[in-house]
Every structure is written in structure tokens, then in C-alpha cells.
Amino acid sequence: xxxxxxxxxxxxxxxxxxxxxxxxxxxxxxxxxxxxxxxxxxxxxxxxxxxxxxxxxxxxxxxxxxxxxxxxxxxxxxxxxxxxxxxxxxxxxxxxxxxxxxxxxxxxxxxxxxxxxxxxxxxxxxxxxx
Amino acid sequence: xxxxxxxxxxxxxxxxxxxxxxxxxxxxxxxxxxxxxxxxxxxxxxxxxxxxxxxxxxxxxxxxxxxxxxxxxxxxxxxxxxxxxxxxxxxxxxxxxxxxxxxxxxxxxxxxxxxxxxxxxxxxxxxxxxxxxxx
Numbered sequence: 001x002x003x004x005x006x007x008x009x010x011x012x013x014x015x016x017x018x019x020x021x022x023x024x025x026x027x028x029x030x031x032x033x034x035x036x037x038x039x040x041x042x043x044x045x046x047x048x049x050x051x052x053x054x055x056x057x058x059x060x061x062x063x064x065x066x067x068x069x070x071x072x073x074x075x076x077x078x079x080x081x082x083x084x085x086x087x088x089x090x091x092x093x094x095x096x097x098x099x100x101x102x103x104x105x106x107x108x109x110x111x112x113x114x115x116x117x118x119x120x121x122x123x124x125x126x127x128x129x130x
Numbered sequence: 131x132x133x134x135x136x137x138x139x140x141x142x143x144x145x146x147x148x149x150x151x152x153x154x155x156x157x158x159x160x161x162x163x164x165x166x167x168x169x170x171x172x173x174x175x176x177x178x179x180x181x182x183x184x185x186x187x188x189x190x191x192x193x194x195x196x197x198x199x200x201x202x203x204x205x206x207x208x209x210x211x212x213x214x215x216x217x218x219x220x221x222x223x224x225x226x227x228x229x230x231x232x233x234x235x236x237x238x239x240x241x242x243x244x245x246x247x248x249x250x251x252x253x254x255x256x257x258x259x260x261x262x263x264x265x
Contacts, residue, residue, distance in 0.1 A: 008150075041150065120133060
């Protein structure tokens with residue numbers, strides 16, 4: 001089955017990203033195909049490479065980057081949500097006159113149309129959030 | 131993308147305590163460009179999102195409730211509001227924004243977009259949808 005995932009909550013505060021990660025990993029290991037992972041609302045905070053959690057805890061951001069590398073996942077941060085919350089790639093930082101970017105490897109920034117397209121193209125769209 | 135799917139946007143939260151309502155509306159507006167079959171549902175505290183007379187001046191937040199009035203122009207004209215959620219909050223249809231659309235197949239007659247439905251009917255609407263976004 002071809003599935004997509006929407007994650008609506010940020011890391012650590014909320015379980016959504018953890019559960020979405022375990023779901024996605026299990027589904028991929030089971031042979032299913034992931035069309036896209038879309039991060040919305042505070043979920044865009046899963047895509048900052050500046051996160052530095054304690055050594056004895058899981059690194060939620062790196063975990064997504066590694067899974068993306070292994071399975072060639074399409075990790076998309078919503079541009080409007082990211083702008084509000086200070087998540088930027090090099091182009092976005094330049095466009096908004098900021099002196100730094102913070103997007104983590106394996107993530108990209110794009111529009112909400114990517115979420116709608118994921119709904120159209122996938123057999124199932126699974127939401128993780130409140 | 132030739133396929134048309136039934137999209138349902140479920141709005142369950144009050145408009146200003148969290149950002150979900152505002153960002154949900156952004157998805158609806160973008161999604162309208164994809165020519166899918168779109169419906170909106172308002173239940174629980176989500177019914178407050180489309181109440182009349184919202185004034186956010188004192189809290190310095192954007193009053194995005196006026197944007198709902200534009201939905202008809204985006205061909206988003208199936209708006210379901212749960213009766214039980216209205217009842218529990220002492221609200222009636224008269225407390226809601228008069229959301230309407232113009233039917234081009236009926237000499238541009240102005241028609242109401244809002245339909246008040248029971249929880250049981252809402253469950254059926256959800257069941258019949260292909261994609262359910264819950265905000």
C-alpha cells in the first residue's frame with residue numbers, strides 16, 4: 001500500500017512525531033511504500049538541525065533524517081508554518097532577510113499543495129497529532 | 131492528477147486558543163485549487179470558528195473568521211455543523227456566519243452553504259469521505 005503521513009505536533013512536547021516515526025518505519029520494513037511525510041503546525045519543528053537533545057535521549061530530528069536517507073523519504077515542511085516558527089532553508093533565509101538557516105538534512109520546504117497532493121496520490125493519509 | 135477524491139476537513143477546536151483553526155483554513159484554501167470534492171465539518175468547540183461577531187482587537191490576533199465568507203467563491207459550499215455541538219454550547223444557526231455560495235447552474239442563485247446535521251449523520255459523512263483531515 002502507498003501511504004502518506006501528516007505530523008501536526010513538534011518533537012518531545014508531544015508523542016505525535018515519535019508515533020509517526022515508529023509507524024512509518026514499521027510500514028516501510030513491511031514493504032509498504034511511503035509517498036510523503038508532511039509536517040504541519042508545530043510539526044515543522046521536527047525539521048531543525050539545531051536541536052541538541054541530551055545524549056541519553058532519542059534524537060527525533062536525526063532519526064527522521066536517517067530514515068529519509070535509508071528509504072529515500074520525501075520529508076516536507078510546510079512553508080507557511082515554517083516561516084511562522086523560524087524554520088528555514090538557505091533560500092528561505094535569504095528571501096526573508098535572515099542570516100542563518102536551520103533545516104535538517106533530508107527535509108525540504110514546500111507548500112500546502114504537497115499535502116493535498118499526498119492525499120490524492122496515496123491509498124491512505126495517516127495523521128499524527130491531537 | 132485525474133482522480134477526484136472526497137476531502138473532509140474536520141474542525142474541532144476553538145478559533146484563537148490554538149493555531150489549528152487558522153492553519154486548517156489555510157489548507158482548505160490551498161486545497162480548493164486542486165478541484166477535489168471538498169466538505170467542511172464543524173463540531174465540538176470548532177463550531178465557535180464560524181460564529182458571528184468575532185472581535186480579536188484586544189488580543190492582538192488576526193480575526194480570520196471573515197475568510198470563511200470567501201469559501202463560497204472557492205467552490206467550497208458543503209459545510210456541515212453538528213447539532214449536538216451547537217446545543218451543548220447554547221448556539222443556534224442564527225449565531226453562525228451566513229455562509230453562502232452562488233450556484234452557476236441555477237442562474238447564480240445564492241444558496242446557504244451550512245447544513246446542520248446530527249452526530250449520526252456526521253459519522254456517515256466521515257465514513258463516506260476518502261481523506262479526512264482533523265484539525
